[in-house]
Amino acid sequence: MATKENGLPGWDPASVKEEMLRQYPPKVARKRAKQMVINQPRPDGSPEIMANVRTIPGIITMRGCTYAGCKGVIMGPTRDIVNITHGPIGCGFYSWLTRRNQTDASAPGAENYMTYSFSTDMQDKDIIFGGEKKLEQAISEAYDLFHPKAIAVFATCPVGLIGDDIHAVAARMKKQFGDCNVFAFSCEGYKGVSQSAGHHIANNQVFRHVVGNNDESKPGKFKISLLGEYNIGGDGFEIDRVLNKCGITNLATFSGNSTYDQFASAHTSDLNCVMCHRSINYVADMLETKFGVPWIKVNFIGAGATAKSLRKIAQYFDDPELTARVEEVIAEEMPAVRAALTEVKPRTQDKTAMLFVGGSRAHHYQELFKEMGMKTISAGYEFAHRDDYEGRQVIPNLTVDADSRNIEELEVEPDPQRYRARKAPEKIGELAQSGLPMKDYEGLIPDMEPGSMIIDDLNQYEAEKLVELVKPDIFCAGIKEKFSVQKMGIPLKQLHSYDSGGPYAGFKGAVNFYHEIDRLVNSKVWGYLKAPWQENPELSATYVWE
Amino acid sequence: MLLRHTPKEIGERGALTINPAKTCQPIGAMYAALGIHGCLPHSHGSQGCCAYHRSTLTRHYKEPISAATSSFTEGSSVFGGQANLLQAIETIFTVYDPEVIAVHTTCLSETIGDDLPQIIDKADKAGKIPPGRRVIYANTPSYVGSHVTGFSNMVKGMAATARKSGQKNGKVNVIPGWVEPADMEEIKRLAALLGVEIILFPDTSGVLNGPLDGQFQMYPPGGVTMDELKSTGDSTGTLALGEWCSAEAARLLDTSCKVPCRVLEMPYGLKATDRFVDALRTIAGVSVGDEINHERGQLVDMISDMHQYFYHKQVAMAGDPDQLIALCEFLVSIDMWPRHVVTGTPGRAFEERIRQITAGLPYQVNVKAGAGADLFLFHQWIKNDPVDLLLGNTYLKYIARDEDIPLLRFGFPILDRVGHQYFPSVGYKGGLRLLEKILGALLDRKDRDDPEQSFELVM
Numbered sequence A: 001m002a003t004k005e006n007g008l009p010g011w012d013p014a015s016v017k018e019e020m021l022r023q024y025p026p027k028v029a030r031k032r033a034k035q036m037v038i039n040q041p042r043p044d045g046s047p048e049i050m051a052n053v054r055t056i057p058g059i060i061t062m063r064g065c066t067y068a069g070c071k072g073v074i075m076g077p078t079r080d081i082v083n084i085t086h087g088p089i090g091c092g093f094y095s096w097l098t099r100r101n102q103t104d105a106s107a108p109g110a111e112n113y114m115t116y117s118f119s120t121d122m123q124d125k126d127i128i129f130g131g132e133k134k135l136e137q138a139i140s141e142a143y144d145l146f147h148p149k150a151i152a153v154f155a156t157c158p159v160g161l162i163g164d165d166i167h168a169v170a171a172r173m174k175k176q177f178g179d180c181n182v183f184a185f186s187c188e189g190y191k192g193v194s195q196s197a198g199h200h201i202a203n204n205q206v207f208r209h210v211v212g213n214n215d216e217s218k219p220g221k222f223k224i225s226l227l228g229e230y231n232i233g234g235d236g237f238e239i240d241r242v243l244n245k246c247g248i249t250n251l252a253t254f255s256g257n258s259t260y261d262q263f264a265s266a267h268t269s270d271l272n273c274v275m276c277h278r279s280i281n282y283v284a285d286m287l288e289t290k291f292g293v294p295w296i297k298v299n300f301i302g303a304g305a306t307a308k309s310l311r312k313i314a315q316y317f318d319d320p321e322l323t324a325r326v327e328e329v330i331a332e333e334m335p336a337v338r339a340a341l342t343e344v345k346p347r348t349q350d351k352t353a354m355l356f357v358g359g360s361r362a363h364h365y366q367e368l369f370k371e372m373g374m375k376t377i378s379a380g381y382e383f384a385h386r387d388d389y390e391g392r393q394v395i396p397n398l399t400v401d402a403d404s405r406n407i408e409e410l411e412v413e414p415d416p417q418r419y420r421a422r423k424a425p426e427k428i429g430e431l432a433q434s435g436l437p438m439k440d441y442e443g444l445i446p447d448m449e450p451g452s453m454i455i456d457d458l459n460q461y462e463a464e465k466l467v468e469l470v471k472p473d474i475f476c477a478g479i480k481e482k483f484s485v486q487k488m489g490i491p492l493k494q495l496h497s498y499d500s501g502g503p504y505a506g507f508k509g510a511v512n513f514y515h516e517i518d519r520l521v522n523s524k525v526w527g528y529l530k531a532p533w534q535e536n537p538e539l540s541a542t543y544v545w546e
Numbered sequence B: 001m002l003l004r005h006t007p008k009e010i011g012e013r014g015a016l017t018i019n020p021a022k023t024c025q026p027i028g029a030m031y032a033a034l035g036i037h038g039c040l041p042h043s044h045g046s047q048g049c050c051a052y053h054r055s056t057l058t059r060h061y062k063e064p065i066s067a068a069t070s071s072f073t074e075g076s077s078v079f080g081g082q083a084n085l086l087q088a089i090e091t092i093f094t095v096y097d098p099e100v101i102a103v104h105t106t107c108l109s110e111t112i113g114d115d116l117p118q119i120i121d122k123a124d125k126a127g128k129i130p131p132g133r134r135v136i137y138a139n140t141p142s143y144v145g146s147h148v149t150g151f152s153n154m155v156k157g158m159a160a161t162a163r164k165s166g167q168k169n170g171k172v173n174v175i176p177g178w179v180e181p182a183d184m185e186e187i188k189r190l191a192a193l194l195g196v197e198i199i200l201f202p203d204t205s206g207v208l209n210g211p212l213d214g215q216f217q218m219y220p221p222g223g224v225t226m227d228e229l230k231s232t233g234d235s236t237g238t239l240a241l242g243e244w245c246s247a248e249a250a251r252l253l254d255t256s257c258k259v260p261c262r263v264l265e266m267p268y269g270l271k272a273t274d275r276f277v278d279a280l281r282t283i284a285g286v287s288v289g290d291e292i293n294h295e296r297g298q299l300v301d302m303i304s305d306m307h308q309y310f311y312h313k314q315v316a317m318a319g320d321p322d323q324l325i326a327l328c329e330f331l332v333s334i335d336m337w338p339r340h341v342v343t344g345t346p347g348r349a350f351e352e353r354i355r356q357i358t359a360g361l362p363y364q365v366n367v368k369a370g371a372g373a374d375l376f377l378f379h380q381w382i383k384n385d386p387v388d389l390l391l392g393n394t395y396l397k398y399i400a401r402d403e404d405i406p407l408l409r410f411g412f413p414i415l416d417r418v419g420h421q422y423f424p425s426v427g428y429k430g431g432l433r434l435l436e437k438i439l440g441a442l443l444d445r446k447d448r449d450d451p452e453q454s455f456e457l458v459m
């Protein structure tokens, strides 16, 4: 595709949008039109986009369900909780080891249940007569077999309908065991409109039942927790490596390579760093309200972004030694990053990317593409909300519809004993003055170029149209989209599970990503799609054997 | 250790399933529906099930899997999913333009009790189904049976579209069961070699093993057509491969269209393939030509050439009933010894048949189907009585690594290797491939473990 100097390639987003909507029934087209926005900076901020709304029945959507967001995403990566799916077998089966969130359970005696799938495997008689008895027995059996610290129960769709009171069962069992925390999640798949509701339900319950249970803190001078980092492909390992090197102690990662005790003592951190704003910003808010821990938005995707995030943390702690150490680390790590860029950039410069994934990665990964000289011409989230697109200033204006109303908002108050404001309000004000505002996120749209297109909840039909009409050099989405896009001769990088690669976070991750994208966009295979006789079908002259 | 919490001692478990050896009905229905030409499978429920089923099938086939969903919200779960399905049917025909939509239910819509035929009828009356297009369906509640049941239910839904015109078409219906696209191709090849015209349904060959050529075809060229399905009512007879996967559909054709049927075991290995070829030639009244005899002879040849390496090697296998029965017979026929056999799919007949096949062995095999038959128990059995080879889906690799036992990947899902899309395991040729893979696994292990002084060049 031809590229204009200093800008996006010559494309006409308005006609692409029109083409994408053309085939839809009028009602569908009207709704989808509001979820597609051409980026034109306005004096009053970002253009408005419709997000976090229902997917139209019949549309081949990228989205999953609340259970997937709750059990799969948030609770999945914690190794020492026994996660029991209460429902028929499928839900528990599909969420078994399929997310590539790595864990390090190599310490002697460490527990690791992530390789297991636990289910009550409900049968028709349980659906008819109720499944509470079976659930109770299943929890008992899990306790007898493993004696874990905690057992979590996840409701799937039919459970809500037949009215099993999973919370009562959990409370009863917790009391009976005495030494095992049992709690439940009403994360039936029909709640909300996407995985996002499941993140919320999961986080609320972790906050309610686990956070704050253990006041013992790990030693460390600069203590943070990392929120919204799931250790896919080992991202969390790389971030921890960098943090350790800087002398920053990461007490708890919500939730990657995580353990029950990390969550239980997370309130002893002095700063919360939010990676994925969508899945967890409300937990950061609650930790602040209840325990006085402020939060900042960070991003460890991209070498530049990593350096920036480390500097933000140093700025917050305001300690000369830490500041110096952070600069040293950045100086040590960057040469390898620059060397990799020098190598790949001649092959990636000015190539174009599209990113449709998740609730933060479609934003974060643009950093890496920028570093490689690539342009993001279109992007959007699968399950994010307006604030993730337009910035947190829109939060007060968000409308609560029927689908968000059924997701509980916890009422949190300062903990009478344990609330401790980590920084005086004046100090927080000063930090904001000097360029480090707390709880601030500007969203994806302001970071994208004018003339780019932002599309919420992109579906298979629209993806196909985009690829066909615009032919980006790389398309980023998930496993369900991977092969339909690749059949058209355009490489697809999975940004949920990373295909087989990673880590892509931090400095080493950035280098990995540069090489991975170089491999994909420059792979020889895209030149093999046509056989010689398909490229030149005419027999120009009768071939004569010599 | 990856499965460090699995104890050797086997205790009573009545309610907790750990590491299932089955999954849920709709994914089977979705797979079967993909074997219809021009078909878009549709999951009537919340969107999570559909996302899970598509993802798993995609990972198994490394191919695009298109399927739509009714995207239930809380409202639909209270008031029923009729409005969602009506809207879905309209959206699908306008946007995706399939020839047929194959609707299956999920636990949610089943628990609600949505009446599919009534809703589809309503859609039809409201003009939401364009002329010449079809909506077929299957009820697939996952709190009954397993993914195999769902497959069978959708195949039955396909058979329900058969019509008897009164004029025989001279063909034989073959219902292959849940086998791979390459297996379906192989069954068609064998029938063609025999000179028998068949209607194979479902038929995922040409759908889920497509080429990379610069085009995305939402409806690839493969699959049984709706016309062919209709004409199965005029066939000479039906061969159903696998009691669990295929028998119901065959029996339906028998009662609804008076097409006589025979239920055979799936043609994995020598004897089951012999029975399949024999049945096909008998129904069609043809004789078996030299090509097939030649292929059969090659399989017998490999069994004899390498018999010493198979002899009395013990195998633990997990998977689906029809496949396990046939494979078990194949293993016993080459003097390998099945030791532990598990399927999460219920069925008493399974345990009986496995016992019958293994009756001549010097021990009682451990066999279990349905409730309580999971990979946790399977692993415990292996800890108590170790084996030489594991056979089953990708989830077994955790056991394989912990117990240091070679694994032959077979069944569903295979998430970490390729080949099942392209190379058949059924028929004589498929038998050769299975033996090649078994030998590869056993001999690689031998080469790794043999002491230097007895390390062999020639094997």
Ligand code: SF4
Pocket (backbone or CB within 6 Å): A087, A088, A089, A090, A091, A092, A156, A157, A158, B024, B025, B026, B048, B049, B052, B105, B106, B107, B108, B142
């Ligand atoms: S709810 Fe039922 S149909 Fe859906 S994934 Fe779970 S078991 Fe399968």
Ligand code: SF4
Pocket (backbone or CB within 6 Å): A065, A066, A067, A068, A091, A155, A156, A157, A158, A187, A188, A189, A190, B046, B047, B048, B049, B050, B052, B106, B107, B108
């Ligand atoms: S049944 Fe419900 S919880 Fe389970 S996968 Fe489907 S939508 Fe999700």
